[in-house]
Amino acid sequence: MKITVDTNLCEVHGDCVVVAPDFFDIGEDDEVVQVLDAEPGEEHRATVVQAAKMCPVAAIRIEG
């Protein structure tokens, strides 16, 4: 499972950070969201998929 973020779409809404703070973060000077762990273990699939679903601009993709 691999997380990618389309940085042309991200508007730092922060929904993914609320759902999955272990995998996404927005620091003070970040223009777009930072992926903390782009290849999480399978046990985190539900959380990561939920984060992708919640993104208001559909910027998060989960592959694999």
Added chain:
Amino acid sequence: MTTTTAPEIKIFDYDTYAEGDPTTFGLPLEQYRHLRDEEPCYLQEFDDPMLIDRAWVVSRNEDIWEVDRNTELYAADRGYVNIWQVVPIDPKNGGMPAMLTTDGERHRAQRQVLAKGFTPGFVRKLEGKFRQYAKDVVDDALEKGTFNFVHTIAHNMPMEALGDVLGVPQEDRAKFFGWVDKFAAPFDTRITASFDEVMEAIGNLMVYSEELAELKRANPADDVMSRLVASGEGGDPLMSPEEIMGNVALLASGAAESTRTAMSHGMHELMRNPEAMAWVRERKDNIPNTLIQEMVRIASPFTHLVRTATRDHELHGKQVKEGDIVAMLFAAGNFDERAFDRPEVFQPDRIENPHVSFGRGPHKCLGQHVASLEMKILFEELFQRTSSIEPAGPISYVRDAYSRGVYELPVTITPA
């Protein structure tokens, strides 16, 4: 043979909400159910010079997600925000441009300027200030003992938070909050005597936003107003003077009334549900986000917003034409059994909660993390310092079909 009678649809009547049933969250849940089940794309026609002429109403949770996210088919920049004819941030009808009435690249540009002042990380820095406001509010409430929750508890904190986030100097806050209060409920004469008062308040706010812009240009600070007036890399201002005015009006109208509304409906539900009240009390040192989101769901602080169809298309068998207005009835989408387990039940530990109170697309509420934090801190402070919170009279609602304000929620609290 049994026949069921369709309820009369009065989802946009002021009195439907003013006289709402407190056992159904003050909402016309039967009408909403009928629309979702039988007329998921319902044509509402209006006959009121203050309102738009007609709108297609979508009421299912999934459809609201789709309309809110598909900005290519459902545009926000072709006029109108809600069912009102005149809105101060509608540039197609005499107002100023703001994020909510802009799409595409220009929307993204404005949103990126502002969003950094509203991320979960940035918002956490406000926690200390918010705790102090919460302490002051609860001090005052404890001294009173019995009071209107809406005024004594739910009003002050969102106003001060708005002041902090925007960067309104302390000495200007009283007048600033006065204007914001006026346009929170433009059609309830107990709050705003006439629509002229609303227009006057908006005018004052716009003039003041220019003063505040000047102040922040001279003395930039770590606040949203400073971001609004900042210059880009080329030295040009990021936003036009009109966009600054529009966005100040947008932030002010989005921030204060809605948070107050969510807190008040939420408190009312806790008092109706002793088990939920006990559940919260057990968690008073770290109130879970599930409670806050459930309050936001059942409150549905703004019943709806509208978009404009950008081309002819069919929706649930209806022919929607280019230029037609499509209303997202958030309050109905928040009680859709297709999306929620037992939606009519207030569940503070609800995990799956795809509510649409903040919206779900690119225009999603900018202040959602601020509002959620305010609510968490205020309820923590209130529960930590009381042993009981009891109703002291019936709830009553603001007379409005857009903003779902609580007019009065009498409560009695006992110190811990």
